[in-house]
Amino acid sequence: MRKMLLAALSRVLQGPAAAARPVSRVVVASRNYADFTSEATFDIKKCDLHLLEEGPPVTAVLTREEGLRYYRTMHTIRRMELKSDQLYKQKIIRGFCHLCDGQEACCVGLQAAMKQTDHLITAYRAHGYVHTRGTPVREILAELTGRKGGCAKGKGGSMHMYGPNFYGGNGIVGAQVPLGAGIALACKYFGKDEICLTLYGDGAANQGQIFETYNMAALWKLPCIFICENNRYGMGTSVERAAASTDYYKRGDYIPGIRVDGMDILCVREATKFAAEHCRSGKGPMLMELQTYRYHGHSMSDPGISYRTREEIQEVRSKSDPITLLKDRMVNSNLSSVEELKEIDVEVRKEIEDAAQFATTDPEPPLEDLGNHIYKNEPPFEVRGPSQWIKYKSVC
């Protein structure tokens, strides 16, 4: 260190030509990562509890490696969503596109706490979950642009993406919740110590079938975590105007619930670990409400400012942005530095650019695929097109 400073000093004293070179550059270039701490403990917000004596812990340990991983993943999702926004506006992505920027802490936090063998099902705001469950960005973007390199072979689009142990990607809100309970039943039946995380939104929380599912899950003690992603608006309706009780974590009535700060990834992770432990030990289902926020409107055709103010969005962005929260924590406790995180930003940006390039140049699915996957049938059967002379082969 002293030698370094001496070298810097001598350069400064050497004269104007040398002085023009900023000394700080020399210092940064030789900083090594051994300067960082390997882990740090943070205080996290206490969760509100329903029918529980104890809740998740109020402190969380974050290792450097985990921190960098979460940061990278959240940043990837953020960039991916912004890229999708851009591609949509260029009309390269068509149809419906529901973006989840602002809610990255939910997807990454849940994934951090669950095992790869656990199951997850959600509604249509799913791009983040598709990625955290294991699908690479290029396949997601290719699916959005409808190419055959997409994760659903270009046939699903934004709302119907699936992946390993990830059941979508569902269009009708609330309909995925009984499905999730069914998956949980299968988990219990097969006895492989797996659980199912079933997500729905604050709008869907008023659907009747969700309450039917609560009953079944509690009755049969299914290993199911019901997760309500409360981003305060069901399309354009704020929660106060839609729900008689906005305490979504209590709506399970006889199902224990916790309310979690969904913008803090550590909070989400600890709460999910707690809930997963509860389910795995056979105590039955649990309900988690993640209080989060989305920056974009409901979908790309919604500007998102007619039912909320720009100031509100700005406020959340400046005070509770999940990525900024993590970044500040890491930098302030010396788990990383601003420069290192910037390097990650650059890498992520490049990755997204490459993925977008793939997504715009990959060919579309061939016409022969039109009739596939309707029924499972051997041998393949013929499917009639719009006129009696046009037939497609249905192969599955």
Add this chain to the structure above:
Amino acid sequence: MAAAAGLGLRRVLVLASRLGQLRAGMGGRLLPLAAGPRRHAAHFTFQPDAEPSAHGQTQKMNLFQSITSALDNTLSRDPTAVIFGEDVAFGGVFRCTVGLRDKYGKDRVFNTPLCEQGIVGFGIGVAVAGATAIAEIQFADYIFPAFDQIVNEAAKYRYRSGDLFNCGSLTIRAPWGCVGHGALYHSQSPEAFFAHCPGIKVVIPRSPLQAKGLLLSCIEDKNPCIFFEPKILYRAAVEQVPVEPYYIPLSQAEVLQEGSDVTLVAWGTQVHVIREVATMAQEKLGVSCEVIDLKTILPWDTEAVCKSVVKTGRLLISHEAPLTGGFASEISSTVQEVDALPDTRSKSVTGKLCELWHSPTMDPNLHWKKSRTLHSNGRWPPHHLPSIPTEY
């Protein structure tokens, strides 16, 4: 004669698909992009009807404005009328209820939470108690949670109570049909599911002028009605529509164009497509088509359609919904039982005479349309395959 009829029809069949290719050649507007699917214009051009003179002053309105006008008339004349549904208060996702809450108050135009079963169940209750209930389901694709309420409660109330109670003042409105980018859950045409249910009425207009008259008739009608509004026409269809209320009778089909060689039947958006086909058939191949807009799916005007088929001897029905169990099969089987058709024809009717399919006049490259008409029920969202028609 049967052979000739069959041959004649076959000519029409071939004509129809060739017409599609001709249209493509004549060029829908193609907007090539550097990367990504090509986009075509909408698959038809809306032709407005003539301005009616019988109902007083008219105003230029598109479909959603004509719906607003009908609802406005209803709320002003009927003090018991209420409108509810998801997001109707600010005007609705298709702007059909703009301004009504400000004009009539928040106790008459209000939002419901996200619960279709609840909306319709609630609507039935409101209607049974004597108020006029106009429920909106945000997209026809979301009507299925309410299917039980419609079929088991609304349709059967009068019957099971021996006419003591009824929910006749219930009208359910829902945007319906393809729009170009809707995919699985924003494009469905579920009229066939409801056609199977006695006790309700199902109505689908083709234009603003028709929509206002038919919607007002549905609201007046003493039976629960489902009113499907073709969403692709919300902005694309513009006509001069009377400002005052007027009523178009239900269960009466309309012959839009007289013809002698073949009868074309459709409803909603597809009427405009077959009208274009009829024109082309006349110009290119000298085939005279009789075009019928069915308007009411249940109870449908059997007399008008059968009378037309007896005259022309050939029938072609076109709808967006899938083939199997689609409403065309009901029309087809009814027509085949008509005594007035000569024996030789009735034989060939079973296979050759009466043909029905979907969108034969489409540009064959309009795969998204074809995909929705797959034989075994196929519902499929290739909303980003090549050659997708643009939305309006």
